[in-house]
Amino acid sequence: MAATFERLDQVALLALVTVAALNYQIFTYQRKFLMPAELYTYFPAMIHQKFFPPTRSIGKLTPGIVHSASALELPSTGQLFCFVETSAVHYDDRVPSIASTWLPKCDNGRFFTKTPLPNSNMTYSTVYLNLKDSYYDLFRKTTFGFYYSYMHISKSFDWYLKADDDTYFAMDHLKEYLSTLDPTKPLYLGYVLKPYFKNGYNSGGSGYILSNAAVKLFVEKLYHDEYTCPYDWAEDRGMGRCMARAGIFPTDTRDDKGLNRFMPFKPSELAGVGPEWHYYPMEAGQYASQKFVSLHRLPQDMMISLDDILHPKLGKRVYNPKFVKLD
Structure with a gap:
């Protein structure tokens, strides 16, 4: 038998x-x-x-990575480390929009790229130098991004944030929210999607955040374990699978009224997003918290305008997208 x-x-x-x-x-x-x-x-x-190419090999991924001089001057400890995944096609629009709005408000915020940014004053690290600039490599970009942040930049931040280059973060709201949580617990924060896993997984579009304890566990126990943490063409689903297999499930990040802090969908898109995608059911007309943390797929000019509303006394911006006039 x-x-x-x-x-x-x-x-x-x-x-x-x-x-x-x-x-x-x-x-x-x-x-x-x-x-x-x-x-x-x-x-x-x-x-x-x-x-697939053996891109999880640290020895093959780290050679040649460079950091801008401004990135090397950033603090190595604090509440929040942020990395924004971007590529050369967005160096003239998305990158300056983020660089002049929310990224400098992180304790250590920088772009993770494959090639150096054209403006050497911007904070960047070419962490993706040895990876393909492809949608199908997003999973490895993100997993290596967390690994490199923790192992090669600093282990001393309370929280580690991964963001796309079309996502806006209301940093005051985020820091206020993070101050209510304990980074020594393995927490996985974001907008919880429903499909595939019993406890859901966090949308990559609205960004997600790992506590120090969670990223430590990911780096030490999951990154090199392809049985527990296998490749997935969908980066956020893959991360959700890895975290779940280590017993780390998405935290309920809604506010006390049940409204969302992290938002992967624009209001105009909600009608086309079925209830099967929302882990926490939404009531009609109720979506975003007044203390929202992130907005995904935000146009660059709107990102600038929103930041002006939230920070009216900020003054003239250092980096302006080519198509936005802020004189």
């Missing part, structure tokens, strides 16, 4: 490998999207070596 079950396991594994091979051969362009996640549970090391 045991031999029979063993043969069945071998047949099941062979079937999964065959599907993966067909995806690789027939759908070359989309092979990372089509790769069945279950295959990693069986033999992730083999699959990673055969179908």
